[in-house]
Amino acid sequence: MIDRTQVLHVARLARLQLTDDEVGRMSTELSNILGHIEKLSALDLTDVEPTTHVVAVGSALRPDVVRESLPREVAFEQAPDIADDGFRVPSPQA
Amino acid sequence: MTHLTDLTAKTAIDAITSGDLDAAELFDAYRSAAAAEDLNAYTWVADQTPDLGAAAAAPLRGVPLAVKDLFCTAGVPSQAGSRILEGYRPPHTATVVERLAAAGTSLLGKTNQDEFAMGSSNENSAYGPVKNPWDRSRVPGGSSGGSAAAVAAGLAPWALGTDTGGSIRQPAALCGIVGLKPTYGTVSRYGMIAFASSLDQAGPFARDVTDVALLYSHMHGRDPRDATSVGHPEATVLPTAERMDGLRLGVPEDLTGEGVEPGVMAAFEAALQTARDLGASVERVALPHADYGLSAYYVIAPAEASSNLARFDGVRYGRRSGADDLVSMYTKTRHDYFGDEVKRRILIGTYALSSGFYDAYYAGAQKVRTLIARDFTAAFAGVDLIVTPTSPGVAFPLGAKTDDPLAMYLNDYFTVPISLAGLPAISLPCGLSEGLPVGLQLAGPAFSENRILDAAYAWERALAFDSTPSRIGAAR
Numbered sequence: 001m002i003d004r005t006q007v008l009h010v011a012r013l014a015r016l017q018l019t020d021d022e023v024g025r026m027s028t029e030l031s032n033i034l035g036h037i038e039k040l041s042a043l044d045l046t047d048v049e050p051t052t053h054v055v056a057v058g059s060a061l062r063p064d065v066v067r068e069s070l071p072r073e074v075a076f077e078q079a080p081d082i083a084d085d086g087f088r089v090p091s092p093q094a
Numbered sequence: 095m096t097h098l099t100d101l102t103a104k105t106a107i108d109a110i111t112s113g114d115l116d117a118a119e120l121f122d123a124y125r126s127a128a129a130a131e132d133l134n135a136y137t138w139v140a141d142q143t144p145d146l147g148a149a150a151a152a153p154l155r156g157v158p159l160a161v162k163d164l165f166c167t168a169g170v171p172s173q174a175g176s177r178i179l180e181g182y183r184p185p186h187t188a189t190v191v192e193r194l195a196a197a198g199t200s201l202l203g204k205t206n207q208d209e210f211a212m213g214s215s216n217e218n219s220a221y222g223p224v225k226n227p228w229d230r231s232r233v234p235g236g237s238s239g240g241s242a243a244a245v246a247a248g249l250a251p252w253a254l255g256t257d258t259g260g261s262i263r264q265p266a267a268l269c270g271i272v273g274l275k276p277t278y279g280t281v282s283r284y285g286m287i288a289f290a291s292s293l294d295q296a297g298p299f300a301r302d303v304t305d306v307a308l309l310y311s312h313m314h315g316r317d318p319r320d321a322t323s324v325g326h327p328e329a330t331v332l333p334t335a336e337r338m339d340g341l342r343l344g345v346p347e348d349l350t351g352e353g354v355e356p357g358v359m360a361a362f363e364a365a366l367q368t369a370r371d372l373g374a375s376v377e378r379v380a381l382p383h384a385d386y387g388l389s390a391y392y393v394i395a396p397a398e399a400s401s402n403l404a405r406f407d408g409v410r411y412g413r414r415s416g417a418d419d420l421v422s423m424y425t426k427t428r429h430d431y432f433g434d435e436v437k438r439r440i441l442i443g444t445y446a447l448s449s450g451f452y453d454a455y456y457a458g459a460q461k462v463r464t465l466i467a468r469d470f471t472a473a474f475a476g477v478d479l480i481v482t483p484t485s486p487g488v489a490f491p492l493g494a495k496t497d498d499p500l501a502m503y504l505n506d507y508f509t510v511p512i513s514l515a516g517l518p519a520i521s522l523p524c525g526l527s528e529g530l531p532v533g534l535q536l537a538g539p540a541f542s543e544n545r546i547l548d549a550a551y552a553w554e555r556a557l558a559f560d561s562t563p564s565r566i567g568a569a570r
Contacts, residue, residue: 010444014440029438029499030442033438033499037459040386041458045461050457051463051464054540057322070185079410080409080411087410089423091420
């Protein structure tokens with residue numbers, strides 16, 4: 001069970017605003033999904049190694065050479081707001 | 095040739111090579127069909143036929159290619175089915191799209207999909223649902239629903255999709271075409287807008303096994319821009335097998351028909367008999383932890399998604415909602431432009447990764463992933479390939495499962511365990527139930543694509559399913 005307080009806590013962590021109605025709906029839906037996931041607790045997982053990656057790969061290192069990066073004007077092309085050669089955002093302190 | 099769009103890609107390539115068909119004429123036939131389509135399969139279609147001179151000289155002869163919207167294509171809308179990327183035209187192109195262009199495909203259009211590939215019906219697209227060409231009141235499956243519907247309806251000869259938990263195989267099944275989810279890591283993920291990075295895998299859709307093999311043969315390869323890409327240890331060979339002599343097929347022990355539609359089970363069992371007639375043996379295999387696949391998947395995939403989707407913050411690209419302070423700008427932007435399913439998965443994933451729950455959920459799911467992978471390793475000691483129905487049911491009516499996320503997730507029951515183990519699997523049509531296509535899933539050990547394609551080719555010939563676009567539904 002995941003109640004309204006928990007939904008709001010997780011939404012804050014995820015930087016996601018929810019309307020009052022959404023909080024209620026998500027509480028019900030997430031509880032149902034977590035109920036299904038609870039099935040995992042039936043398994044004895046002591047001494048089982050976790051799998052983070054299925055195919056064996058070593059560390060991939062590229063040669064340390066200077067390469068061209070994305071030109072600044074191209075990087076800005078899709079930005080919602082730019083100013084003074086940077087991405088403009090509202091003040092964190094407002 | 096009255097129906098140019100009925101030709102398979104390989105047939106068209108041979109006709110272009112021999113001078114019987116002009117590459118531009120083929121592209122134009124598909125472009126006209128795609129521009130006029132009413133399935134909502136495309137979110138963008140090329141507005142003119144490009145100069146195909148160089149492409150027509152390359153192996154794939156300029157044959158048009160439809161590309162799922164989440165593959166970045168420079169200068170062309172790449173929106174991943176999301177409102178937050180509405181109008182986004184990336185500066186870069188996905189490696190696999192570049193590879194295929196170098197091999198001679200030409201970009202025909204971008205296809206509709208569930209938002210960020212989260213869904214099994216294509217109803218989670220911000221650009222509207224896709225209709226199934228077999229029955230327009232039904233879903234095409236998802237998340238690569240636009241690609242599957244386009245290929246089935248003759249709006250593209252072949253297409254690119256991605257599969258995280260079944261998003262190539264399930265729509266291929268529901269649309270009566272062939273779709274391959276290759277071994278994890280064989281195709282570069284560079285330029286794919288990420289959902290769950292340890293599972294995401296690009297793969298081909300086509301109307302027959304030969305075309306799927308041909309497209310895949312030009313897709314794989316190690317890419318320095320994707321540190322997890324491994325390429326494929328051998329070249330992909332166009333399949334030629336006519337028999338399945340000596341091939342050992344395994345059917346999971348707990349696949350008794352429970353939870354599977356009777357018509358799907360009947361088509362599956364008839365297909366198994368066809369395999370026996372071709373010389374294959376069919377036996378039961380134990381996959382004791384496969385039943386936990388969905389639970390593990392619905393921890394791992396949302397957890398990785400919640401991390402990947404943190405990049406959509408309204409700062410550098412995509413849409414932004416106005417607000418007075420920075421954090422409110424983030425939270426409002428994400429509220430206004432993410433759809434419900436995406437929000438649901440971000441919340442589940444964030445919850446599973448949060449302090450106090452990480453060990454129980456995320457770490458636990460990763461351990462279950464180990465158990466599932468071990469099950470497959472053990473099973474493949476006794477059989478060559480594992481077979482199941484691709485999806486428990488045929489295409490369902492639009493709207494039938496939108497109010498019940500869990501019922502929607504059950505679509506992926508047979509595909510998800512294979513994704514968790516990173517294994518290759520193909521879906522090919524094996525018959526009809528209630529006049530709608532039934533898909534057969536064939537999975538093998540890592541890097542066994544050639545074995546899978548050979549078996550699928552022999553099986554396809556014997557099953558003789560008609561996937562000719564202009565004849566869709568003729569047998570209904």
